[in-house]
Every structure is written in structure tokens, then in C-alpha cells.
Amino acid sequence: PTVAQGPLSTITLQRYLSSLVSSDESLREMEGLMLSIAMACKTISTLVNRAGINQLTGLETDVMGTRSGSQSNNGPNKKNKPKKNIQGEDQKKLDVLSNGVLKNALKFTGKLGLLASEEEDEALLIESALDSRYVAVFDPLDGSSNIDASICTGTIFGVLEDDSVDIKNEYKRNNDDCVRDEDAECVNTMDALLQPGSQLAASGYCMYSSSTILVFTLGGSHPVIGFTLDPQLGEFVLTHPNMRTPKRGSYYSVNEGNSWLWDASIRHYIDKIKRGEGQSKKRYSSRYVGSMVGDVHRTLLYGGIFGNPGDVQHRNGKLRLIYECSPMSFLVEQAGGGSCTSEGKSVLEVVPEGVHQRSTCWLGSIEDVEELKTYLVPE
Numbered sequence: 001p002t003v004a005q006g007p008l009s010t011i012t013l014q015r016y017l018s019s020l021v022s023s024d025e026s027l028r029e030m031e032g033l034m035l036s037i038a039m040a041c042k043t044i045s046t047l048v049n050r051a052g053i054n055q056l057t058g059l060e061t062d063v064m065g066t067r068s069g070s071q072s073n074n075g076p077n078k079k080n081k082p083k084k085n086i087q088g089e090d091q092k093k094l095d096v097l098s099n100g101v102l103k104n105a106l107k108f109t110g111k112l113g114l115l116a117s118e119e120e121d122e123a124l125l126i127e128s129a130l131d132s133r134y135v136a137v138f139d140p141l142d143g144s145s146n147i148d149a150s151i152c153t154g155t156i157f158g159v160l161e162d163d164s165v166d167i168k169n170e171y172k173r174n175n176d177d178c179v180r181d182e183d184a185e186c187v188n189t190m191d192a193l194l195q196p197g198s199q200l201a202a203s204g205y206c207m208y209s210s211s212t213i214l215v216f217t218l219g220g221s222h223p224v225i226g227f228t229l230d231p232q233l234g235e236f237v238l239t240h241p242n243m244r245t246p247k248r249g250s251y252y253s254v255n256e257g258n259s260w261l262w263d264a265s266i267r268h269y270i271d272k273i274k275r276g277e278g279q280s281k282k283r284y285s286s287r288y289v290g291s292m293v294g295d296v297h298r299t300l301l302y303g304g305i306f307g308n309p310g311d312v313q314h315r316n317g318k319l320r321l322i323y324e325c326s327p328m329s330f331l332v333e334q335a336g337g338g339s340c341t342s343e344g345k346s347v348l349e350v351v352p353e354g355v356h357q358r359s360t361c362w363l364g365s366i367e368d369v370e371e372l373k374t375y376l377v378p379e
């Protein structure tokens, strides 16, 4: 694709995208979506930066510990309890705020008929935009357990094409209410979300760290590209024009506190690479932030391998397939890296059965991922 020419620091996200659209008109809707995501990420970046000052740290609370939408009881003896998402995890104030920011930014593009978020119990149908070409999945603030210590966090997103648009419109014409999933007679809108990662039209993340960096790819022949938020200009400017994952690295990034629960094959692999007995004969060092966006960003730049392997207690690991594992694997593979599950399958070929489905996930340098696969035992 043709990219606007000029010194990198003068190429803003807007300029980059409009130069893409001028050579490929079919990207116009995507341009609008990416600009909306970027705008939401700027807002989330400000919220994250000012969290301590504006008292936005800590847990979101809910009377009686109910989830949103449930009945609350404001009686005098009722204690506020942490609010939980559908997966039973405590929500931070910033999880809820970031979700609202991103959800609204995407809703008002008018270009998305369906959204799924880590912080929403169910997928959101936007009936006014059912004829839109895209659906989006996101984790609005990944790694939020790190937020109160000012450690990096990030937003992860994926955009999928909705190939059922024509069918939906047909149903809508016949019966305006007939689009919801629970009605068996109606078109199943969820199918548009439950696509394997290989079908992504775009994916990316925004990392909130010492800099705010937006990294994304539009797939196909498009590169993985990174823009850094210039706080003086208030604009994302091109800083990483073509990100390529090094073929081999020397870092491994896993939560080693769980190693006693891992399968022996995974313990064996990690043991080998840290002793310098792997294929490269290099001794690997450990790096683990506990924020996927930070760990993946480092892996993309420096190489090595990141994993959330799952264990005897949690066979499918902690990370969610459609808005964490798939978008990140798509991005890393687009940058020349690799990814696989703990059974050695391609993450991008796993077909989701539910919005919040978990999956094991390894990604990083292609040679490191290929080496790991030689240890893994297929199901």
C-alpha cells in the first residue's frame, strides 16, 4: 500500500489513513473506525494518566455486589462490594470507564452493528447500524490489575467483517424486531462475532506506558505499524512504520508462579531455554509485566516468546480468545512472528463458541514458537 511520504514525525494517523484511502477507496469505512478507536484511546490514555489525581484508582463497587443491570439495594446496612464482570473478575473503576469510552466511540461511528467487550456480559447489538460491514471486539483496559501501581496497561481490539449483513437486512425488512439471538427464528447476529482470528480485517492495541503507542495492522499486504501519541500535538504520529518480530529472541514471558501446575512438556521447554540448552543455545531471561499489551509489545520489538499456557486447574488459561488471543496473534503473525495454543494448534484457526471463551496462547518470534511446538503434546 502507498503510504504518505515525509519525515515520520509529521505523518499523523489521520494523514496515514487518508493516504491509504486515496489509493484504496474500499478502506474508507475502516478509516472512520480506526480514527474512532484512536480517539477513544486518547481519552483512555488521559484517564489512565490522571487516575491517581482524579481518584480513579481502585475497584468499581456495587451495592450487594451485583452486576450492572441487576437490582440494587441502597439500605443503610448494605456494604458496597466489588462489582464483577460476567467472568467473576472484580472490575476496576477504570475498566468500567474505559469500556464506556470505547463503546460510545464505536457506537457513534454508525459503522458497527455488533460489539463485544470483556466488560460487557453479552454482545451489544446496534440496531441502527445493522447494515454495517464490520463488527468489533475489544478489551478496553487490559492488565488493569496493574493500574494502581502505574504500571503499563492497554486496549486490545479486533475488527471483523460481517458477512451476514445482507441476511440481516432481509430479516430486518421482514420483521424489524427479528434480529436478536434468543429468537431461534431470527438471524443469529452472534455468528458475525464468532469467527476465527484468521478472518480479522484489522487488529491492534494501544499501550498506556511511558508513551502511549497505538499499534495495528489492516492485514493482507498491510504492515504492522505504530503511532506514538505526541502529548504536545495531541495527535498520534508515525514512529514505527513497519514492525517486524525478530526471528529469534532471548526472553521468555510467562507467569512462572504457575509453573508447578503446568504440563510437564511446558516446564521442560522453559527449563531448557533458560539453561541455554534450547535450539539457539542462548540462555533466556525472564520478563513478565502481567499486562499482555506490555508483554506483547516488548516481544514484538525485542523478540522472544510470550505465553499464557493454562494449567491443570485452568486448562484453557486465563486469556480470552476473541478479544485477547486472536487480535494479538493476528498482529504478531502479520509482523512475521508465530502463535499457537498449548496443544500446538494455530490460535488463528480456533473457532470461538462463545464471546468470553478462554484459550491458551503463545506468541512471539517464529523460531521460538516453532521450537516450543516440538515440546507440545496435541490433545
Ligand code: AHM
Pocket (backbone or CB within 6 Å): 089, 118, 139, 141, 142, 143, 144, 145, 255, 290, 291, 292, 293, 308, 318, 319
Ligand atoms: P485482564 O483482562 O483482567 O486485565 O486480565 C488479562 C491480563 C493480561 O494482561 C495478562 O497477560 C494476564 O492477565 C496476567 O495474568 P496473571 O496475573 O495470572 O499472570
Ligand code: MG
Pocket (backbone or CB within 6 Å): 118, 139, 141, 142, 143, 324
Ligand atoms: Mg484482558
